[in-house]
Amino acid sequence: MQRKFTLGLTLGILAASISLSSLVFAQTATDEIAKYREMIADGNPSELYEVAGEDLWKTPAGPKNATLEKCDLGLGPGVVKGAAAQLPRYFKDTNKVQDLESRLMTCMQKLQGRNPQEMVDAPFQKGPKKDMEAIVAYVVTLSKGDKIKVSTNHPKEKEMYELGKRAFYFQGGPMDFSCASCHGEDGKRIRLQDLPNLTTQKGAALGWGYWPAYRVSSGQFWTMQQRLNDCYRQQRFPFPIYASDLTIALSMYMAKNANGGTVETPGLKR
Amino acid sequence: MNQQRRSVLKYSAVFGLMASAGLISLAQAQEWNKAAFEGKGLDDVFKILGAGSPDKSAAITLNAPDIAENGAVVPVGITTTLKADQMAILVEKNPSALAAQFFIPAGTESFVTTRIKMGQTSNVYALVKADGKWSMAVKEVKVTLGGCGG
């Protein structure tokens, strides 16, 4: 009896030490990655986009040859500071819940006379989207450090949140993936990349709070719309339409879950 | 004083002035060193830079991560207690080894940081020229596959 117990204990300790050593190993790799991220954090190329975006914001353009300076991002015409921290939100004039990019499209249409369909159809990083990306970099930088504060008080906001939640769990494609396949549990990784659990406040703040971001692997500044687009590509889904309700609903779900977290945009990502 | 001697003096004075003003290295610095950047292996580049086979030096610190999350952006810094006038970053397994070269005038610290691309896990070399002699530090940087793309 005594011997059995000792054997069991030894085995137990052995198993624990084995799993501990692999844990330590994994820990070292993630520590090293953390060090790498720290090294590149100083000098985020998003700044280059932000400079261009500020210029585009203040330069007359479009058929109406107007600037975006009177654009209402939810805090009143012309208020950029802090606006991104409270998006998506319901807008009375369009009677819709809008994220930053769909709202900017409204401003470009109303103030500058630009055709929103051209924005929807343009490929990322090119033509009108290139302007959009720079403007987004400018706008989100002006919310850096603010608390994420998204409301679901309006029935349409609440509805959008629920639709987004359902979309988050929607499985499809030849690999049966949903957003939740990768972002529904704590402490998981793909390869060496940590996967925030977007269903929790902490995880959502880590995800939502750091996008839009400069993406090191592609050398591009990615808006939230492009981030979601590439998620769906990797999920092996068809192409999500730019600024569609689907994409806004997902943003609403993540942003609301992230409430109370800090806006760290523009981030710097792998 | 004869004429010849005077002109020699004048010449060396001008040369000395140029050197002290950094004009010689400036001319060298402003002409892109095509041959060095097109040199394939480490030894090719060492030869073109006139570095021979540089010794490792504890006075040089190569600041780079052990693991890079992405080979497209690998931060690399060189610091040295030597009085460097040139620095170079080389990646052994890149198609062309030389990534960047720096010319450091007097008054500038022996320190530079930039970011480079690495096609795969490789040794990275920090070369420093001080007092006419090249020496180096070496570090392996692991480049990992990331994301879902594989």
Add this chain to the structure above:
Amino acid sequence: MSDPMRVRAAENGGIVDVKILMKHDMESGQRKDAAGKVIPAWHITTINVKANGKDVLNGQFGPAVSKDPFLNFKYKGAKGDKIVVNWVDNKGDKRTDEATAS
């Protein structure tokens, strides 16, 4: 036309810390386009940094320097130094931007 750089220079204890971000694709010459054709290398070749008209750094880049290059170095200087950064690429494009040490 080339896009503006971001130049920051901060003085501390007689040393000016200069950080430069350049907007450039730094095409490696190793990549292929959708049709399988090699995309030719296109990268910054030389960079010159002056403080109050005097060289403080000269650099040469190959195609292995990352996209949107970052450069950090330090020189003996003072607040108010006028810093001018110049780059030239292998197609002959140029860019000059300025900053004042703070």
Add this chain to the structure above:
Amino acid sequence: MKIMNIKSLLVIGVFALVSVATQSSVIAQQANDPKFNKMMKDGFRAEGIAGLDRIQQDETQKFCSDPVFAGSVKGQAMREKIQKINMDSIKQPSDGKYIGDWKKGEAIAQSGRGATWTDKADTPIGGGCYNCHQIDKKEISYGTIGPTLWNYGKLRGNSQELIVYTWNRINNSKAYNACSNMPRFAHFKLLNEQQIQDLMALLLDPASPVNQ
């Protein structure tokens, strides 16, 4: 102090029981929502090889898109039904061979490519195994969504039972766990029989680095 602890444990225990009971009594598979359906329909367009058929869910996907119900007591019967459908779809190797070439298996495990709208129809599809699993310990870049597979064969042996189980699991993981995160590689023709044999070798061949 001790009594307090036991008391509070009891309270928590009772509360947990009650909440499980009440939860399972209200849980039902989520209702069809025309608004949601319209949003999904209007939200996507076909691009390249990724057609709109990809958001037409089969029974497994529909069931697993409602994790609250899928994980509930009420969902039990449906879970078993889904597992049976998937188990029945698995074919054993046509040539009777289960073990292929571990070297090729490693390459398949490494690649996470294929089947996206930026891929061509003939882009080879990888297994993407390292995305979620530790396999060969030498590869430090591995994911943790799935369990570690290091020493898979060494720890488990190579009984026929284990071989068939492993084969089935790679072919269609949903045969054992209705809402497993692992893709159904055979069902969606992501990997062919030979590729699965090669992955089997990576896990089970005594010569594979996984079993060293």
